[in-house]
Amino acid sequence: MNVRFCPSVPANTRPASDLSDRHYPAVAEGIVQYRPPNLWRDLDRGYLAPHLMPVQEFREAMSAALAGAGWQALAYGNNSGPVPLKEQLVANGMVGADIDNICITGGISQALVLLAGVLATQGDCVAIEEPSYDLGAALLRDAGLHPLCLASDDQGPVEGALAECARQAAARGSRLAFAVVMPRHQNPTGRCLTTHRLRELVEASGSLGLPLIIDDAYGEIDFRTMGSVPLPLPDVVSDAPHLVVLGSFSKTLGGGIRLGYLVAARPLIARIERFGWTASGGGFNPINALAAAEFLRDGYRQHVRDLTHALVMNRDVALAELAKLDDPGLTVNSPSGGYFLWVRPATVGDSVALQSAFDTARVSVADGARFGSSGSGMFRLSFSSATAEQIGQALSDVVSVLRKESDD
Ligand SMILES: Cc1ncc(COP(=O)(O)O)c(C=O)c1O
Known part of the structure; x- marks a missing residue:
């Protein structure tokens, strides 16, 4: 029919x-x-269904974290996050970098607000994809930044799109502070950028001296390996000093954990460690981070x-x-x-x-x-x-x- x-x-x-x-x-x-x-049936939101959340396992992990760390679990945490979680991220192959290049975050939303504070000043422009994760664009706007759309086709941002955003920012009397892209399983289109497109973005941001933020919220949810091993981002993403990769546990454990990680060159990690928000409150969500470290040690994969x-x-x-x-x-x-x-x-x-x-x-x-x-x-x-x-x-x-x- x-x-x-x-x-x-x-x-x-x-x-x-x-x-x-x-x-x-x-x-x-x-x-x-x-x-x-x-x-009503909800096929609108990017939430994890209740039956897919590891409630019992996380309860055990939290209990082990409190037993292991004792009072330290409730203290202001290490500014860049607890080392046990960083070690587990590396040991599990989820991060292919040294632990000194990792900062534990309160999830990607929090990391974007943090980066808006560290890398930009109010009134700056930022480049985002078109179409793009709407709430991510909204939080950049709320941070006083002006999102500009990267010219795109069905495969993602086209060649020259980043330079064009830099020109548009200059024409507004502003500057482009950074760009945010989702190369894997993009929200909302689900597309993965080809290595060629990603390389072009990495090179263009490098030559503009622009931080390129990789929002990898769905990197762990990969049907090609059926979750058996974490798939690394393409090689073009490793070792470039202007790249910042953001991961999250929201999509594997549930959004309430508010936990993620940021991988970047050491000078940026040091700036985050000294940033007012971090210096005042310590690392983000340390108790959940310690519990996640326990879960990664046993049961997460x-x-x-x-x-x-x-x-x-x-x-x-x-x-x-x-x-x-x-x-x-x-x-x-x-x-x-x-x-x-x-x-x-x-x-x-x-x-x-x-x-x-x-x-x-x-x-x-x-x-x-x-x-x-x-x-x-x-x-x-x-x-x-x-x-x-x-x-x-x-x-x-x-x-x-x-x-x-x-x-x-
Ligand atoms: C592309 C993308 N980035 C970031 C987020 C939010 O991540 P977090 O829960 O870690 O703040 C989402 C959640 O829907 C998302 O789809």
Whole structure:
């Protein structure tokens, strides 16, 4: 059947299934950031589903951290973060650098705000991708910086894009302070930059004397190795003094851990250690960092393997349901990692109808326009925040709404 999307969907086609209570079990008031409204299924947010979070393992790791470090776990922490976690990051192959090049952070969001303070002054411009992680752009704006979009095609920033941003910044009477890119499993498109494109960015930033920040939030969620070993970033990223790589535990353990790591040349690490925020409060999230070190010592790799298997299953279920639309005009990526499908209906009219079908089936997805003008008319579907069964049911409801529509 060749489904054409039509804008109006009758209210009486609403499916009755309620998966949201099983979707987010036992939610107390005022603890988590978001829970979908009753009867809605959330394929919008890049959250880890409750059943994919290693609650019991992390509890044991925290207990071991407190037993091992005693009072030190509650003291102001080492400014660049606890050495046991840095050692484990290196031992696990997650960071291919010396421990002196690592600073433990409160996650990538916190690291970006920190870098905005260390590397930029208010009013500076920063270069970001188009489309790009919307909340990352928002936090740079909140830090007083002005994001400029790197000219891009389907494969990512095009040659010369960084130099063009530097020119635009100068034309505004400002300067370009740094650039942020996501070379692996980009949010929202899921794409990986080719080595050629990444090399071009690394070389261009080097010749402009510009720090290039690699946001590697989804680097651990890689379906090519099924989580069995961490895949290193391409060689072009190693040893360049102007590169800063940001990793996070949010996508493997859950966002509440607020923990990540920054890998950079020693002078930048030293500046971060001396920065007011760090000098005053010490290293970020030391108690969680010590617990993560315990988890990395024992159990983390198996957890990432299990998680990756579950996410691949979720991705495949979502792709299979979307294929049932049998619409040659609809294009969907098949990401090799990360959390998201990036869906392009054939026409803008179709995207209005598809949004209407999502609404009728009570499935929330992210409107692509949120991520930049090139995302307009597209959708980002998260396959991380539910079970395969729930994702299958949610999308099957969307397909039923559209079938009914085309039959009427
Ligand atoms: C590309 C990207 N960067 C950063 C973050 C936030 O990372 P963290 O939870 O470590 O602050 C996210 C979360 O959605 C993301 O998608």
